[in-house]
Amino acid sequence: MRSEKEMEYLLKAIDAFRRRMIVVSPQFEILAANCHLEGVENSDLLGKLCHRVFYDREEPCENCAVEEVIQHGRPALRPKPVDGSDLEKMPCFYAYPIHAGEEVEAFVSMDFDLPTRGGIEAKMQSTNVLLRNLILSAIDGVIAADMRGKILIFNVMAAEIFGYTVEEALNSLNIKDIYPDNTAHDIMQKLRSDDCGGRGKLRSYKVDVLGKNGKPIPINLNAAIVYEGEREVATIGFFHDMREILQMKEKLEKTRVQLLQAEKMASLGKLAAGVAHQLNNPLGGITLFTKLVMEDYDLEEGAQEDLNRVLRDAKRCKDTVKELLEFTRQTRHLMQPHDINRAITRTLFLLENQTLFQNIQIEKKLADDLPRVQGDIQQLYHMLMNIILNAAQAMEGNGKLKIETGPVPGLDRVLITISDTGPGIPADILPHIFDPFYTTKEEGKGTGLGLSLVYGIVENHNGWIKAKNRKGRGAAFIIELPIAQGIDGENESG
Ligand SMILES: Nc1ncnc2c1ncn2[C@@H]1O[C@H](COP(=O)(O)OP(=O)(O)OP(=O)(O)O)[C@@H](O)[C@H]1O
Ligand SMILES: [Mg+2]
Numbered sequence: 001m002r003s004e005k006e007m008e009y010l011l012k013a014i015d016a017f018r019r020r021m022i023v024v025s026p027q028f029e030i031l032a033a034n035c036h037l038e039g040v041e042n043s044d045l046l047g048k049l050c051h052r053v054f055y056d057r058e059e060p061c062e063n064c065a066v067e068e069v070i071q072h073g074r075p076a077l078r079p080k081p082v083d084g085s086d087l088e089k090m091p092c093f094y095a096y097p098i099h100a101g102e103e104v105e106a107f108v109s110m111d112f113d114l115p116t117r118g119g120i121e122a123k124m125q126s127t128n129v130l131l132r133n134l135i136l137s138a139i140d141g142v143i144a145a146d147m148r149g150k151i152l153i154f155n156v157m158a159a160e161i162f163g164y165t166v167e168e169a170l171n172s173l174n175i176k177d178i179y180p181d182n183t184a185h186d187i188m189q190k191l192r193s194d195d196c197g198g199r200g201k202l203r204s205y206k207v208d209v210l211g212k213n214g215k216p217i218p219i220n221l222n223a224a225i226v227y228e229g230e231r232e233v234a235t236i237g238f239f240h241d242m243r244e245i246l247q248m249k250e251k252l253e254k255t256r257v258q259l260l261q262a263e264k265m266a267s268l269g270k271l272a273a274g275v276a277h278q279l280n281n282p283l284g285g286i287t288l289f290t291k292l293v294m295e296d297y298d299l300e301e302g303a304q305e306d307l308n309r310v311l312r313d314a315k316r317c318k319d320t321v322k323e324l325l326e327f328t329r330q331t332r333h334l335m336q337p338h339d340i341n342r343a344i345t346r347t348l349f350l351l352e353n354q355t356l357f358q359n360i361q362i363e364k365k366l367a368d369d370l371p372r373v374q375g376d377i378q379q380l381y382h383m384l385m386n387i388i389l390n391a392a393q394a395m396e397g398n399g400k401l402k403i404e405t406g407p408v409p410g411l412d413r414v415l416i417t418i419s420d421t422g423p424g425i426p427a428d429i430l431p432h433i434f435d436p437f438y439t440t441k442e443e444g445k446g447t448g449l450g451l452s453l454v455y456g457i458v459e460n461h462n463g464w465i466k467a468k469n470r471k472g473r474g475a476a477f478i479i480e481l482p483i484a485q486g487i488d489g490e491n492e493s494g
């Protein structure tokens with residue numbers, strides 16, 4: 001049994017229902033009604049025929065839901081007798097029986113709105129428009145194609161990435177055209193397999209696509225097959241352009257390498273500076289005491305000559321120490337005008353007495369009156385040192401090293417060419433030599449940082465560097481650096 005309170009709530013709930021709800025007898029007499037009808041007293045309705053009260057009819061309505069319940073014994077849903085097919089919502093009656101034991105005692109009839117097909121379509125249409133706009137304005141390139149490759153969707157971003165206009169893509173492009181060789185086929189295979197994000201899906205796939213100009217564009221691709229039931233009807237791909245990110249990564253890597261190299265140079269510099277310092281005193285002693293011996297003793301000519309040789313060699317050692325100290329001097333990067341010819345001579349001075357250079361003939365063709373270049377002398381030394389060492393290593397200590405300098409006619413730039421008679425650089429290696437950590441030397445013999453550092457230095461100086469193979473034999477490195485503007489080298493220290 002329900003409590004009085006519960007009954008009260010139930011009644012209130014039925015009255016609060018914003019739609020008409022009535023209970024009718026099998027003869028369509030109204031037995032009860034909720035208070036939905038404005039201006040109509042419920043008592044006025046009771047005992048009256050529902051079709052007469054609501055539709056002014058003598059007979060029950062043609063599509064009466066109650067009548068269907070009477071006939072079939074189960075709840076029924078019927079549209080209201082109004083033409084609402086093009087309305088967003090279709091008004092309906094819903095009716096169900098109320099039982100007293102086995103017997104049907106009465107029927108509840110209520111009305112409500114069911115979304116119509118037209119309404120659903122209208123909603124779908126507006127959803128479609130929204131989806132379309134989302135796709136068109138997506139920040140990734142979005143391309144959909146049918147199974148024959150005909151482009152169905154090509155958004156603005158896709159046009160920006162690939163270089164085709166949207167019209168061009170829709171009218172004459174085939175999805176296969178945006179992939180090199182067999183890539184389209186490979187991607188379809190991956191899409192159909194379970195391996196790359198589930199059947200019909202491909203997640204975060206790195207691929208190079210082809211722009212209209214034929215140039216490869218690195219892309220992070222997410223793609224899917226669109227199914228209708230089991231049938232494949234289209235493919236859709238989201239193309240994220242990786243060019244900017246990769247460029248940033250490359251820049252970061254370059255900076256990292258430069259830092260690494262700078263660190264290496266800094267510790268090498270400290271070591272060399274320490275050794276040089278330690279050598280200075282004994283060298284001073286050698287010079288001093290040799291001179292004393294020469295002055296104090298009456299020496300034979302042969303002995304005099306030998307001691308002169310000691311003096312000369314000691315001087316050479318001192319010069320080397322001085323150069324070494326200068327070479328490794330720890331300074332902050334300081335851009336000043338420098339005589340590049342002098343920098344070359346000093347670098348060669350340090351290198352040419354090393355065993356590696358003993359059988360290398362060095363030819364210098366340094367232009368007179370060469371304008372100074374604006375640069376950091378330590379960096380310029382490192383640049384020259386790395387290229388010259390590479391050349392000597394490539395020639396395995398035997399051959400000819402040629403260093404030329406000269407102004408670039410008509411431009412405020414200076415050209416430095418360093419060439420060797422080594423084996424040259426194989427064509428497949430040439431594009432990689434400036435990459436960090438790229439080396440063809442045995443493990444432990446080279447880090448592969450030399451030329452990447454050189455590249456960084458030349459860039460820092462707003463110049464450019466190019467490597468090529470010489471016509472006969474060997475490699476050549478050509479560097480162009482801008483000359484110092486305005487100042488005429490007062491604080492020049494090169
Ligand atoms: N003059 C040259 N002739 C032929 N190959 C060269 C020459 N200069 C450079 N290379 C090639 O370029 C590669 C990269 O040079 P890089 O100076 O960057 O590294 P590395 O000399 O191998 O190592 P590291 O300089 O760290 O000792 C070398 O391993 C070599 O294959
Ligand atoms: Mg090297």
